[in-house]
Amino acid sequence: MNPVNAPGIRADFKLQLDSFVLDAAFSAPDAGVTALFGPSGSGKTTLLRCIAGLERAAGSLHINGETWQDAARFVPVHQRPLGYVFQEASLFPHLSVRANLEYGLKRIPPSERKVPLEQVMEWLGLSRLIGRGDPAKLSGGERQRIAIGRALLTSPRILLMDEPLAALDTGSKQEILPYLERLHRELNIPVLYVSHALDEVARLADHLVLLEQGRVIASGALNETLARLDLPTAHLDDAGAVIEAAVAQHDEKYHLTRLDFSGGQLWVGKVDRPFGSVVRARVLARDVSIATQQPHGTSINNVLKARIDEIRDEGPDKVIVRMTVGDADRLLSRITRRSRDHLGLAAGMEVFAQMKSVVLTT
Amino acid sequence: MHILDPDDLQAVWLTLKLASVATLLLLLIATPLAWWLAHSRKWYRSIVAALVALPLVLPPTVLGFYLLVLMGPQGPVGELTQALHLGTLPFTFAGLVVGSVLFSLPFAVQPLRNAFEAIGRRPLEVAATLRAGAWDRFVSVALPLARPGFFTAIILAFAHTVGEFGVVLMLGGNIPGETRVLSVTIYNHVEAMEYGAANWLAGSMVLFSFVVLLGLYLAGGKFARVMQ
Numbered sequence: 178m179n180p181v182n183a184p185g186i187r188a189d190f191k192l193q194l195d196s197f198v199l200d201a202a203f204s205a206p207d208a209g210v211t212a213l214f215g216p217s218g219s220g221k222t223t224l225l226r227c228i229a230g231l232e233r234a235a236g237s238l239h240i241n242g243e244t245w246q247d248a249a250r251f252v253p254v255h256q257r258p259l260g261y262v263f264q265e266a267s268l269f270p271h272l273s274v275r276a277n278l279e280y281g282l283k284r285i286p287p288s289e290r291k292v293p294l295e296q297v298m299e300w301l302g303l304s305r306l307i308g309r310g311d312p313a314k315l316s317g318g319e320r321q322r323i324a325i326g327r328a329l330l331t332s333p334r335i336l337l338m339d340e341p342l343a344a345l346d347t348g349s350k351q352e353i354l355p356y357l358e359r360l361h362r363e364l365n366i367p368v369l370y371v372s373h374a375l376d377e378v379a380r381l382a383d384h385l386v387l388l389e390q391g392r393v394i395a396s397g398a399l400n401e402t403l404a405r406l407d408l409p410t411a412h413l414d415d416a417g418a419v420i421e422a423a424v425a426q427h428d429e430k431y432h433l434t435r436l437d438f439s440g441g442q443l444w445v446g447k448v449d450r451p452f453g454s455v456v457r458a459r460v461l462a463r464d465v466s467i468a469t470q471q472p473h474g475t476s477i478n479n480v481l482k483a484r485i486d487e488i489r490d491e492g493p494d495k496v497i498v499r500m501t502v503g504d505a506d507r508l509l510s511r512i513t514r515r516s517r518d519h520l521g522l523a524a525g526m527e528v529f530a531q532m533k534s535v536v537l538t539t
Numbered sequence: 540m541h542i543l544d545p546d547d548l549q550a551v552w553l554t555l556k557l558a559s560v561a562t563l564l565l566l567l568i569a570t571p572l573a574w575w576l577a578h579s580r581k582w583y584r585s586i587v588a589a590l591v592a593l594p595l596v597l598p599p600t601v602l603g604f605y606l607l608v609l610m611g612p613q614g615p616v617g618e619l620t621q622a623l624h625l626g627t628l629p630f631t632f633a634g635l636v637v638g639s640v641l642f643s644l645p646f647a648v649q650p651l652r653n654a655f656e657a658i659g660r661r662p663l664e665v666a667a668t669l670r671a672g673a674w675d676r677f678v679s680v681a682l683p684l685a686r687p688g689f690f691t692a693i694i695l696a697f698a699h700t701v702g703e704f705g706v707v708l709m710l711g712g713n714i715p716g717e718t719r720v721l722s723v724t725i726y727n728h729v730e731a732m733e734y735g736a737a738n739w740l741a742g743s744m745v746l747f748s749f750v751v752l753l754g755l756y757l758a759g760g761k762f763a764r765v766m767q
Contacts, residue, residue, distance in 0.1 A: 254667040261668035271683040281669030
């Protein structure tokens with residue numbers, strides 16, 4: 178297939194801004210959430226602005242076979258069917274909350290209005306907000322929900338989000354995350370999500386594009402990429418793996434839920450989801466310890482058989498271990514070099530991974 | 540007691556007409572110019588900004604003198620207007636309008652430029668991602684957000700034209716009903732030692748200016764609260 182006409186997102190940009198050089202190429206699937214992840218100054222936001230057409234870089238951009246930019250063409254921002262959510266909600270101060278929501282909706286032809294107002298209001302819980310006149314009277318989280326709704330109401334074919342939670346306090350973040358997760362499940366358009374917070378990415382993304390100093394250093398499926406020890410993500414303090422598993426049993430007595438996946442079972446705090454629904458669990462590397470024999474008499478609920486794939490030094494005292502559980506799920510474990518030597522851990526060994534904590538993210 | 544005579548009233552009327560026409564033209568010229576100055580990254584932007592600001596520092600007589608020369612029968616502008624069968628502009632109301640617009644230009648451009656710059660790029664970028672084209676963005680976002688700037692520009696341009704003297708004298712002279720505006724009339728009264736008449740006109744000007752400004756500021760205060 179001609180790669181230009183293939184579904185999905187294909188971007189290749191070169192841009193010089195003062196001393197910063199963006200030279201980034203990546204492709205992403207045509208569904209799900211792709212996180213553009215990297216430290217501050219790595220060019221994530223600039224890359225997103227290039228995709229929106231807000232920044233004019235040299236290069237090319239193809240969205241599901243449509244050319245938005247190449248050597249001969251540059252579709253202006255207002256003619257690109259995209260939704261853009263900025264870091265700050267950026268509601269128009271001279272318009273009411275409702276007029277803000279409807280600003281983009283009014284500017285697309287009725288035949289292209291595929292996302293009904295009622296639907297967006299339900300997804301984002303806007304029914305109590307829409308009647309409030311002045312957007313300045315809303316809280317930060319409420320304003321950002323209006324901004325997301327405003328973008329969705331243009332029935333975009335791709336949603337671009339530039340750290341939509343970064344400007345919010347912790348409380349507003351916790352308030353808005355469930356709405357984003359709901360969108361993640363309901364939207365059938367691709368989402369590009371810029372973030373420098375690993376926990377947000379682990380919670381929301383399916384696909385990861387890693388940036389460093391203006392260049393794409395890796396991209397791939399979220400769980401595979403997070404578990405790659407050659408990438409900086411595995412060496413962050415809150416590094417960890419993501420496992421998707423199905424709700425299998427509720428234990429009312431101890432208020433726990435059992436999740437099943439190819440690698441075995443995980444017990445987590447009770448989740449109110451029907452049997453069979455797939456949830457995402459995050460296991461931080463620092464919460465995983467390794468035993469060479471099946472542990473007995475332990476308070477830890479979750480012990481999985483695992484095979485060591487790779488071990489890498491991390492500073493003078495620590496190593497990080499990558500393990501495979503089940504068919505293809507990964508776990509990371511951060512242990513001391515001393516433990517590695519005492520247990521004689523090496524790639525290929527069968528071990529038991531003990532998880533002190535498993536955080537459900539969806 | 541001296542009351543305003545018909546000649547004085549004619550001067551008042553002429554002045555208000557001149558200030559209204561000049562302010563209207565200034566808005567039409569200054570808005571795109573201020574927008575360009577606020578957003579352009581061209582190297583010659585500073586040169587244009589300096590040229591626009593020139594009347595702030597030039598003595599009005601200097602500006603009036605060069606306009607007189609340029610628009611006179613031998614000046615390039617004068618030759619053009621004559622070729623178009625428009626006659627020459629000096630000593631006409633139209634000539635005063637041209638002079639007033641140039642002289643008050645910085646007073647209209649600067650507040651508008653500040654207002655456009657204060658809006659920043661973000662609201663316009665947001666509007667672009669919401670499918671608004673360039674003109675739509677300007678009308679639906681930039682203009683309403685720049686309203687305080689327009690308010691200031693209108694007051695300053697109008698007041699500055701009402702009070703103008705040097706350019707008028709150089710360019711328009713002293714023709715009743717055509718170019719004899721208020722400031723010139725007051726000057727004439729003083730020259731003729733008619734201090735009473737000068738006082739009536741000057742005092743009325745002070746009162747009028749104060750009432751206009753007070754009214755606008757009161758309205759502006761209400762407007763500013765609505766904007767928040």
